[in-house]
Amino acid sequence: MKTKLFTKNTYLGLLMALVLVLGVQGTADALTFGTSRSGDLVTVSPNQPFTITFSVNLKLPVAENPSTSEGSATDIAYASGDRTRAGNPNPITGDFSVTADADYAAGDTHYYTVKTTTTVRNTANTGDVTRTLSTRNWLTESEAYDYNDESVSITSTPTLMKGTTAVTGLVERHEESDRRLSGSVTLTGSHATPGAYDITITDNTEADDFPDDTAPSTRASITFTIFVVEGGDGTTDDDEWGFTGLTNGYRSSIYADLPITTASTSANIRVKYEVVEGSGRLYVQRGNNRKTSSARMISTSSAAVVYLDESSSTNKVRAVIAGAPAETGLFIYGEPNVEITGGNPQTGIVSQRLEDALVVRVRDGRNRTISGLPVDFDTAASGALFIPVPGTTVYVNASGVLVDAIAVDTVPKIATSTSPSPFADIIVQTDSRGEAKTYFQLGGTSVPQTVMVLAGGYRPVDPGRFSFDAITSTGRGPILSILSGDGQRTDADGEIENPLVVEVRQGRVGEIKALKPGEKVTFDTDKGTLAGHGVGSDGTVDRTTSITGRRVYGLTDANGQAAVTYYQVPNSGRDTVTARIEGSDPIVYKDEVTFNINGSGGGGGDDSRDRANDDPPVTTRGSLSISVSPDTGNTRTVRVTAQRGGTTVPGIGVRLNIDNNGATLSVNSDVTPLESRLTLPGTAGDFRLTATTTHPDYTGDTETITVTLPGTLSLALIGDQVNGQQTVQVTARNAARTLETTAVTVTLSGAGISRTVNVTGTQNIPIPLPTTSGTLTASATGYNPGSITLPARAVGTTTTTTTTTTTTQTGTAGMADSIEIDGARTLEGTANRALRLRARVVDANDRGVSGVRVTFRVLA
Structure with missing residues (x-):
């Protein structure tokens, strides 16, 4: 094509259209963008530089359009209809020449060549053909195009740079400037205002570079998004801050990547997302095919859409912004499954707490328990109350009152036996086992009562609710009594003839006590072995949770009875079996009875049945x-x-x-x-x-x-003097008189010493000895001081013999150098009679040294 220069700029609002000319050639669609790119979806601070890189490719290989390639056998060498861009044209042989580029014009000198070839592509002729072409008339308009003016248009709000040059206008075309862009383009930019900015790069090749001077209706393009976030601490009083799309802090998936975004009145602040539980990974996505690499922790703008790849697990994701509390979202894999696992059904007294807690367990789509999920317990029973189980996490409002729905001011709280107070509704968080539990106080009417549960948007199935029977009582709690089996003796095989049977009755209804089914009875023995035993006229077998052992748990049947069998192997004589019932905290009742085996008397025998109508049994305090x-x-x-x-x-x-x-x-x-x-x-x-x-x-x-005082310090001398120094051991003990496990700053003073040391437990410290003995003291804040007397430094002298010959010293005179046995090494003695052991301490010149502590130790 003829040389063309674009000289105008187009502005759309604040957006700047930049046209950059690329030194590439292409085919029908001029150019396309490669998949290799970087710098998309990055997050920067105001005026912080960012870099984007992209590549530009030919849409079709050059080999399919050889006439447009300078390296081909012919540049333009076909008559009308001869040129083929696809298929398999029939080659012909012969000479072929052209005197000039058919698209020649001044300035397009790199095409002004003469080419010859022995192979001519021609779809209409076969055989040997020789042709000479020299004018444009031999080519149709649709065939006469060379892609030498490919360019791209860049639309961007942030200022862009190519190297050190600001991209503010058109760069000259490929043939006439070294400022052209290569096939791999790198641009840098920055922007001062927070926001999310799209940078769009579009094919802008001139229309007359295409066949028939007609550009395609759709141009190839790519887009980069740059997030510029606010500096500083962001916002601290933002009630709208937090995850969007969550219900009570959670969301269930449909087994697909979840978009997790945060809402804030400050729309362009930096947010750090982190997967704190689960195996999920996070990434930023914009559009259908643009996303970042995934990681367990990412930092991006609040304007970005962050996705969670759950990796087939339930995940907890924490989001943090500077200057505001962290938010945690629970993302459940699949649909939650809610199961009632305890406390259903039960029978209780109106307006009193049921004995057993109501327990549910929640699992995800992979049947794994879910922790940290709010579970809502609700009832329509008039006057009924939910009582938190101590140690569980419940949700309260700013006043510390239990809530029926999670709101802005709702916070989790670990319940104690006194706080929070019972309330008509309760939301409990599942623990590490996926369980949520609560106590329930029945309403004031003796009618069947129910509790509904909602967890993760789902309710339990089979059964779908807790069901309770409420009865009226004016007496005490359940009463335990021996029904039969007391006072038996074991046979030769260590067995007794009849089972040990107890009966549990509920508090009085007028003068009659109601039998209490479903009551947990604990049987204990010291010597024998217990096993569950079915009783009851209805044939119901008791539901023991431990088959055999010295402790067996059983639930009373429909007749309020529970039983165990007993045997001893070997027969070890007298024994007792204790049966016990008790409520949970707060204690509402407790009762206990004892069976006697192989002994006199008993725990009640058959007469014990009358206890159910008399005063409660006397129990040991x-x-x-x-x-x-x-x-x-x-x-x-x-x-x-x-x-x-x-x-x-x-x-x-x-x-x-x-x-x-x-x-x-x-x-x-x-x-x-x-x-x-x-x-x-x-x-x-x-x-x-x-x-x-x-x-x-x-x-x-x-x-x-x-x-007493938090601790004590003590000092001790270790070893001997060496070169005028003595090792001092400093010991720091706490109030328990055990060694301190953390460092204590100790000051050593006296005897010419003044220094500070850090002591953890014990520390050996070399101390230079004074010329005269003195007291060294160790002191520390909050500790009883310790002290010790340091000996004087031993001083050596040079001795002259009577022949006036001076002894040559080979070491430090007067300092302990070695110790030797003075006398025989092997001694004999008489029992209980003392032996005298002598040792001699000498310096480097074999002269004796005084004032050195010598330790004698018996080894055998």
């Missing part, structure tokens, strides 16, 4: 016991257990207090066994621990911890 771990620094581990009849009893509600200001406990209330971390202040004093319970059958306990 229990007590709480406080134990404190060995002291370690300023912390202690405090453990509270409940003891009854020589047995450790779990599940007793306890409150633990410390009466000295400055001391703190990590846990103040829980059920036994309770464990709490006690932190003491760095002061001396007595610290009194008190454990109490509201259970009527248990007494409390106290324990006093006496603390």
Whole structure:
């Protein structure tokens, strides 16, 4: 084509259209963009440089259009209709010449050549042909084109640079300037204003470079997106900050990559996303085919759309912006499966708490448990309340009250036995086992009551709800009594004839006590072995959770009865079997009975049936016991257990207090066994621990911890003098008189010494000895000081013999150099009679050295 120069700029609003001429040649569509590119979807700060790189390719290989390639056998060498760009033309042989480029014009000198060939492509003729072409008339308009003016148009708001030159106008065409762009293009840019900016690069080859001077209707193009984010800390008071598209902090997938974005009134701030649980990976995507490489943590703009590749797992993703609390989103793989696993069904007394907690377990689409998912428990029963299980995570509002829906001011809280208070609704977070549980207090009407559950947008199936029977009672909680089997003796095989059967009745309804099915009974024995045993006129077999052993758990059947069989192998004589029922924290009831085996008397025999209509049985009182771990620094581990009849009893509600200001406990209330971390202040004093319970059958306990100063320091001499120095061992002990495990800054002073050292436990430090003995003291803030007497440095002299010959010294005179046995090495003696052992310490000149400590040790 003739030489062409583009000289005008086009502006669209603030956008700048840049036309860059590329030194490439192409075919029907002029040029295309290669897949190799970099710098897309990057995030930068205002005025921070960024770099984009892209490549430009021919859409069709040069070999399919040889006449447009300078390296081909012919540039333009065909009559009208002779030229073929596709298919398999029939070659003809002969001479062929051209005197000039058919598209020749002044300035297009690199095509002004004469070419010859022995092979001519011709679709219409065969055989030997010789032709001479010298004018354009031999070519049709549709065939006469050479791609030597390919160019691209770049539309960009950020300022772009090519090298050190700002791209502000048209670059001269390929043939006439060295400023042309190559097939691989690298541009740098920057922008001062936060935002998301698209840089679009489009084929801008001139129309008269195409056949018939007609450009294609669709031009090839590529787009880069640059995110410019705000500097500083972003926004700190942004109620809209957080993940979008989540319900109560979670979202379920349909087994496809999830877009996870954040909302903020500041639309261009830097956000760090990180997968904190699960095997997922994150990436930024814009459009259908532009995305970054994936990683577990990425940093990008809040204006970017971030996707989560779940990697077939449920994931937790944390999003962080400077100056605001972090947000965590739960992304569930597939559809959650909700299962009721405990507390259903139950029977209880109206307006009282059911014995067992209501428990559900939630799994994802891969049948793996989900932790951190809010589970909503709801009931329509009038007057019913949900009571948090201590240690579970529940959701409360700013006032600390349980909520029925998660809102802006909702926060998670770990429940204790006293907080938060019971409420008509509750949302509980699943734990590490995927379980959520709550206690339930029945409403005030003796009608069947239900609790509905919603987790991850799904409800349980089969059964779909908790169901309870509520009864009226004016008496105490369930009463346990021996129904039969007490006072038996084992036979020669160690077996008893009849099972041990207990009966559980509910509190009184008028003068009649209702049988209580589904009550958990614990059977314990010391010597024998227990096994579950089915009872009941309806043929129901008790549902024991342990088949055999010294402890068996059973649930009463429809008649309120539970039973075990008993045997001894070998027959070891007298034994007892204890049956126990008890409520959970807070304790609402507890009862216990004892069967006697191979002994006199009994725990009630057949007459014990009458207990169900008389006063409750007298039970042995229990007590709480406080134990404190060995002291370690300023912390202690405090453990509270409940003891009854020589047995450790779990599940007793306890409150633990410390009466000295400055001391703190990590846990103040829980059920036994309770464990709490006690932190003491760095002061001396007595610290009194008190454990109490509201259970009527248990007494409390106290324990006093006496603390002196936090620690003590001590000094000791190690080894002998060497070159005027002595090793001093510095020891730092805590209040428990055990070695400190953290560094203590100790000051050493006296006897001409003044220095500071860091001591962890013990430290050996070389000390230069004074010329006269003196006292060295170790001191540290909060520690009893320690001291030791340093011996004087041993001083050597040069001795002259009577012949006035001066002794030559080979070492340091007067300093201990070696020790030797003075006398025989092997001695004999009489038992219980002393032997005199002598050793001699000498310096380097074999002269004796005084004032050196020598240690004698018996080895056998």
